[in-house]
Amino acid sequence: MSLLTQNKKNQNVEEGNGNELFPVFLKLQNFHTLLVGGGNVGLEKLSALLGNSPKANVTVVADRFLPELKNLVINHPSVKIIERKFKDEDLNDVELVILATDNRELHEYIRKIAKEKGLLLNVADTPELCDFYLGSIVKKGNLKIAISTNGKSPTVAKRIKEVLNENIPDEIDDTLTQINKLRLTLKGDFSDKVKALNQATASLVSEKESERKLSPTALSYMIWGFVVTFTAVIIYAIWQQEPIFRNYIEGINPQFYWFLGAGFVFAMIDGAIGMSYGVTSTTFSLSMGIPPASASTAVHISEILSNGIAGFMHYRMGNINKKLLRLLLVYGIIGAVLGALLLSNLEHYAHYTKPLISVYTLILGIVILKKSGVLKQKDKVAKKKIKNVGGLGFTGGFIDAVGGGGWGSIVLSSLIAGGRNARYSLGTVKLSRFFIALMSSLTFVTMLNGLRWYAVAGLVIGSAVASPIAARVSNKLSAKTIMVAVSIIVILVSLRSIGMFLLAL
Template sequence: MTLLPEDSNLTEVKPAEALGNQLFPVFLKLNNLHTVLVGGGNVGLEKLTALLQNSPVAAVTIISKDFLPAVHTLVATYPLVNVVQKSFTDTDLDSADIVIAATNDSDLNKYIRQSAHDRKLLINVADKPELCDFYLGSIVQKGDLKIGISTNGKSPTIAKRLKEVLGEALPADLDITLQQMNEVRNTLSGDFTHKVKELNRVTAVLIGGQKPPSNKNLKLLVWGTSIAFLLIAIAALWYKEPAFRDYVETISPMFYYFLGAGFLFALIDGAIGMSYGVTSTTFSLSMGIPPASASMGVHLSEIMSNGIAGWMHYRMGNVNWKLFKLLLLPGVVGAVTGAYLLSSLEHYAQYTKPVISVYTLILGFVILSKAISINRKRTGGKIKKISLLGLGGGFIDAVGGGGWGSIVLSTLIAGGRHPRFSLGTVKLSRFFIALMGSLTFITMLNSSHWDAVAGLVIGSALASPVAARISNKISAKAIMFSVAVIVILISIRSIINFLIKVI
């Protein structure tokens, strides 16, 4: 038995017969090697595609008497690929470093293998594991990160399925983390032991260990802005709104209704990243609150709840800062514009209310469609016009009292962005958008529904820390189905009641 040092990360070496897959994984620098591929049919095309996808500057010579047109189409954009239309001879391997046999002639494949071995070359023979010196495994790639998958030649189908699963599970932003870690590594000084300790400390967050250092400036900005705004808003409303002073003195039962509703809607929103605005607005309209006042209540409550949730997501490393910057300013502009327009129409609430109900009905179906397709593979490219998405999302959210999550978050995820980073970014940007929209509503309105507003504010704030923690622990599909059905039914009820009154 081999004795190993106590700090070794190696396990005891077992006899060969006790092992299963005895393959040793390696990654070849094909750009420094000459690969000879024999075969120009479907199998040859498949092998060539795999080589070029992983090593676009690989030097490859492909030899065959006949070629599929797709082979010529593929190699047209790869100048280092040389196509030779001829029968194979063993001298074709004189300059080779690695060989792949992909013909449909088993005798020819065996001859190619013998020629390769005569020259001490490694060879892969397509669909013949027993003749192979190495396998071309399935590859999962995220930028500079590559993961090779091998089934020891037993089942290429399983390898491909695992490739699909890992490809969807690993976030595209993982390459950003890899590049950042490389930068951290390059800045470290000291001996090897010190560098290892520092890298262990930085990467501990990836497995739920030590958290990254807090950004005190951002923390002070979020909490300071929230507290200062609430104090200013309370003072201004106390002197401006007699109804607000009356509310403080006498608590209305409406407060408790909205307190529970705000808490429940914030929990749902934390689990699926959307629907707080649409559920709160739908509930407010059903309770007789005018559209502009309902939207104001939603935005006021979202200042505290999204500030807390955004901070929690920041602490968990769920914020994409580049995406945050692209969403923030256009979202604020859209929210202020929408809030101003809706507040100007407050006197026509009996007409705007059914319009908003139609909007919430549409959002209900949007959420339902997302619930149906939540597990489907996304094939669309990433959304490029992020600023335009933020502008439209902010405007519609202010006019309809909700939709930022339903529109912006769902669009980002449908476009291929990672759900967790999209959720954290949308939550943090929502804090500032809700803040500016609320200031616009307060300036424009003289509302008398402060019991509902206060209930939403306190209820959602109480739920926010819990909601951020459970965002990855609850079945989003079941919740989305439930929310969609409730929103659709209540919106239809509101529209029918309006039509009855008109008729």
């Protein structure tokens, strides 16, 4: 019986009994791996090896190498490349062999020699010749999940990988670290330690369930406290401007209905992708004849209720990164208050900052579009989280107050472009936006007179109605859809702002 016939027979047995592969995690730095092939498939295999085991001991043999593969090897001294055709002696002193060429005859020849030497073999796109497969890997710090379809469909494995990457939060690594610290402090026998760890993890689950049941929390008390305080300030401001308020009651300004519709439309877009409400609402307000500072005030007041509702919806659905939220709040509020103070005294300041912001968000929009996979990338670079969250929050809050918008465009775009999870970034940015808008509005209200309350009321009611709907819509969208939508909105709005500025010169 030939080797190929025996392999097919074995494969049929596997198909009848399901996936009988035994999963293992190898310390590749303790093995010598031979990779034959320096083209696209070879690059993919080597990237997978080094992506999971950066110190893997690998020798790559090929008669030609892609420049990308050579560049990859530069940062990995444990990898050696030999530019020539395969020789039988290349199999000496190796434990694992990976074949990644387009020459099946060469693969079968190498396999025959490798089996005589007792070596384990992986052959790209040829399951019947493989002793082991390289599955899709989900990596979150110390957590690593390998996915296998028994060689049937690498595409399905990749899709499952995308789902897990999207839904497993990056903070799971922090959980593992804390649990490990707890484990090291435990005393007693194995049974006692297991019981203690079960109690610890059970409390985490019950805490999560209590969040879903919407039991009173410090965050909800904080939100309602801010709402009550702000409502009192608004009532006081309206009371001080009693003639304006009385005229508004006697005859509603027709522009109220335009702002009502605009608030609904802009909030639907913003609630679904986490940005553009401030920029679009401010642009609309200016086109309706509202002065810059008053326009920014109207937008920020309307954002309090809409973002409070949307943020709370995201909080209920578990889309909040609490550590990220704390950093954005502290620095974002400082930047927002300073920006509101500046704009209240220099209304025309936004005209000079808007072109610079538009160029910045245009670049971010293109970066996000590339990362979504819509635009092809020559080199795959590992995502790195943005480090200076405090500086980002301060910049976003300041520019948002001065320019009448930009918190979502700047902060959410930067977080996603820096490798943060799209859904958790969206939820966190929406909730933090509530507090940023609140503090900006309080500053504006105390500094300005003669606010256009018909514009405020229209935007408040329209955005409030749209917010819970948009929040639920966003939770149904994939990360890729969110990223593509974000990039398109950012690019279009940025180009329009730049064009208007150039025409005004």
